[in-house]
Amino acid sequence: MASGLSRLLEEESEHQWLAIGLFALFALAGGWAVSATGTISSLGNAPVTAAWQGHDVLDIAMLDAEWDLAHVGIVVDPQGPLLYLQENEGQEGVTLITRSTVPERLLDTEDGVWWDAGNGVLQGCYVDGDEVVFQQSLSGLDQGQAVDLVLAEDTTNVLGWLLVADGQSTSAVAYDGLGSNFTAVSAPEGVTWTHLERFDERHLAAIGWRVAATPGQNPAQPEMQAWITVIQVQDGTMTKLQSVEGPLGSVHSTASFDDGTVLVATEENAVLVDSDASTTSLGVRSSAAMLADDGTVWFAGSGDSTLMPRWMDGTLDTERLASPLGLAVTSAESDGHRWVLFGTNGDGEHAAMVLDVDQNASPLSGRGFLNLMFLVVGTASILGIASTWWRQSTV
Template identity: 30%
Template structure:
């Protein structure tokens, strides 16, 4: 190829336009080919839930090397199991009376999982221990009864504080728990000095369901707020509910958490509250999302989603409903649409990341379960179609430009 271009360039000047025109045609065709491969690479889809247990994935927490802990609704009801990095699955929910009634699995700082199998009870599953040891943490034993809807942790110098979203029977609220020492084993040393606070007051108009730590002593809670002044005309007794973000202050001691301010959203439902690499939070919803900075500044992100996942490089992946033609990747607060070669084949309910691969679990319009995965390292790599064409185009262009420059210098030296 290089020899042919050199021959054309060394002929009379009236032939040189052929070489130049050919080069520009090559650039145009290369650009069209690269644009044609602009869809997201590294995508895979399989029509089942999980390899270990098939069924609808209700919740999942991923660990290293493809390990995970999951709650799944199968043909025989709800099951909870741990799949380790050796490929072995172990049922860890056989002793739980109501797996389907468990609303959360929170991954703690050491990789352990905390759940609430019954009222006034937390259970820490040490998934990295040899025998999957567990620690049962009773709260307010023989006193007020409450259900735990979510748990978040926050470092506090010599230990950790936990904030819980709770169902108090007639209303939802928030309670603090701490100080939890580290490491989390042995149990007596970790939890022996921890106490639970009273429920937060002034929560009658709120339905809190998710919590996350923001900064030292500051937390974020999300849920729904009833607006008695905006009741449905067809049912005046049933007030409208809309999403709300609450700023919570609680740092230590028996004092109950305090609601310091709220931000009301007009539409949608907040389905995810995730902590980003820099410590800020993203509240993602079905209508839009809100970024919450460490200083409390809130910024609207006009992206709707059904589920989100944070990859290992700090980017947020936002999945829409079934039939979506793109997925949004947000890096450093800037959303970017990633076109799909084929429409999204399912509505994602839960998602997570392990070893740079995003796993999104959900159901299609026929109620069939499926798993959609994205290899985040494939974007721009030589293995992807776009990456290969970029490499080929750069190599060929370099050769052609090199021959042109070499020929030009040779002609200049001959004319001297």
């Protein structure tokens, strides 16, 4: 075999060197193509058929429906704020819910989308097949407005726990849907809670902000700092356990992981918080963050950013954008598969972008497709050259 190989290398075979030359060109072209497509291919402008188009978006909550972007939204149009439902594309799919009692926030839960309708009533909706089902429940609130809701998982005594804003004060209270009055727990002095997340069946995270104790700051424009309070829950009883400082900045995104940790993200940093109030810094600045169904956390930067950080399996890496983000993000919403970013573009106009996380992770799109093709064709070429060499070396 050795003599055959020596003879093969010494021979001037037109087909042999043509095959080697073509494979070298394929390798160079494939490497360039993989590098050129090493950007996020599933980020683009949101469809103009969505009712939020051209408006200032205050809050959006996605619905599990046939149309990927079905949602309930709070926007501001030239006539003022309004609450609406959009279940299909175009204006024919839009239903105006109210202009008179528009809530401050939507309560996005596993049981559909809810909102505070005032007078101690929560209203909501979900999609069942082709039908949108509206529902109503009693919040038990005599004053204030519900701004967040975590549903209970393993108790029949309460349906969940509400985060309530009443003027300058915030509190958390149990909720059973029957209008019962439970004892609330108030935010620590100087703290305003804005989000409520679940650690596990017995612990919640009340997340908000307070004025940072940064020396030398301007009293007229104080710097904010995230603040997280661990709350123990037992049916209708809530007990504050301990609080911990979060990163500087105001909280723009929170999320609960399946492992019992909670994500808290501000403009300056993001941390993971455990129910014992221990924190892990991720070291990433962002304007929005989302938790995908596969456990990956995506972060959006500023309008001129060309990278999109991603926290996956305990590691922070970055994905390149094909061009600068081009959007000053003011709010965002996700269903775990699609991430919708709202804000203003370079011309100061309202705009929205959508990132399809599932498509980006697919091996059949963009860089993944080229990687797959490079592997298949490269392997086939190597096998073909090896087969030719074997036949000629044994002659």
